[in-house]
Amino acid sequence: MELSLSRIHHIILKDIIQNGYSPSILSLSTVFQRSQEEIIQYLKDLQEYHGVVLHPKTSEVWIVHPFALSPTNFWVESSRGQWWGNCAWCSLGIAALLKEDTTITTTLGGEFKQIKIHIKDGQLITNECLLIHFPIPMRHAWDNVVYTCSVMQMFTSEIEVDIWCQRHQIAKGDIQPIENIWKFAQKWYGNHLNENWTKWTNEQAKSIFEEFHLTHDVWTIPQTSSRF
Numbered sequence: 001m002e003l004s005l006s007r008i009h010h011i012i013l014k015d016i017i018q019n020g021y022s023p024s025i026l027s028l029s030t031v032f033q034r035s036q037e038e039i040i041q042y043l044k045d046l047q048e049y050h051g052v053v054l055h056p057k058t059s060e061v062w063i064v065h066p067f068a069l070s071p072t073n074f075w076v077e078s079s080r081g082q083w084w085g086n087c088a089w090c091s092l093g094i095a096a097l098l099k100e101d102t103t104i105t106t107t108l109g110g111e112f113k114q115i116k117i118h119i120k121d122g123q124l125i126t127n128e129c130l131l132i133h134f135p136i137p138m139r140h141a142w143d144n145v146v147y148t149c150s151v152m153q154m155f156t157s158e159i160e161v162d163i164w165c166q167r168h169q170i171a172k173g174d175i176q177p178i179e180n181i182w183k184f185a186q187k188w189y190g191n192h193l194n195e196n197w198t199k200w201t202n203e204q205a206k207s208i209f210e211e212f213h214l215t216h217d218v219w220t221i222p223q224t225s226s227r228f
Contacts, residue, residue, distance in 0.1 A: 003032045008042055009051050010195045012064050017098070020081050022061040022069050050142055050199055050227060063146065066093030066189055073153065075105040087152035088132040092178075092185035095119045097192055109153050109164045117178070124182050131155045132181050135165070135173040138205075138228070139221045154178070174216035184212040199227035 001007065011031060015023045023031070028039045040059045046052045053063035062069055067083055067090070074085035076094045078101060085091030085104070095102035104117040118125040133155055136148040151170055155161050158175055165172045187208055191197055200208065202221050205228035209219045221228060 001032050003034055003038075003042060005042065005046050005049055005051060006195060006197050008032070008039075009046060009064070009197055010193065012052070012061055013067070013097075013193055016064065016067050016069075016083065017081065020083060022064065025060060053145060066090035066097065066192075068149075072150070073106050073110045076102060077105070078102045086149035088154050088178075089152055089181060089185060090149060092182050093189040093192075096182075096186040096189045106154055108155055109160065110150075115154070119182075124179060126178070128156055130178040131158070131161065131175050132178055133161050133164075133173060133175050134218050135170050137173070137218050137220065174214070174218040176214070180212055184208070184214070187211070202226055202228050204228075
């Protein structure tokens with residue numbers, strides 16, 4: 001099989017959806033008929049491209065958005081399987097990627113109150129008004145993307161966000177209704193399973209942010225040729 005960043009990204013995502021975990025370096029080596037050293041280099045290149053996050057000691061896949069491969073506050077289920085999402089945005093992204101009825105289980109603010117969000121026939125079903133808080137500016141999202149995702153949580157009111165930010169000494173960022181982020185996630189992750197997938201450029205990302213009225217300073221990213 002031809003080896004490219006797009007193809008290895010596609011194989012990783014397909015395996016996660018099918019099995020609930022990422023293929024190992026050894027498995028990828030077998031699939032692509034390449035040495036493990038070559039696979040590791042491709043994975044490192046894919047990480048540089050912001051396509052995956054690798055375990056710092058082993059180079060095994062740790063995160064491939066929207067999926068997390070270690071426990072998080074977002075548990076996503078469908079008739080096909082169960083997965084962890086990295087954050088509120090990513091958990092909706094998994095539902096968007098699967099294009100099937102999905103249930104997301106999480107806790108408000110990563111604390112004690114558990115809630116469930118159902119997506120049926122492409123529509124959000126929830127018993128309460130839900131907001132998603134984005135504390136970290138997107139221009140700094142990849143400085144430590146694991147942390148960026150970990151603080152992207154759900155709430156039921158802006159007052160809850162204010163209390164949470166004060167309690168944990170985390171800066172307040174943008175707050176969006178879950179309905180808007182669900183639509184945004186469908187656009188953002190719409191091409192992720194494409195065999196010819198490429199990361200959004202910064203210009204494309206800015207255009208998508210604007211399309212969904214994400215105009216808070218949190219969503220400001222530099223005008224460069226790099227990919228988001």
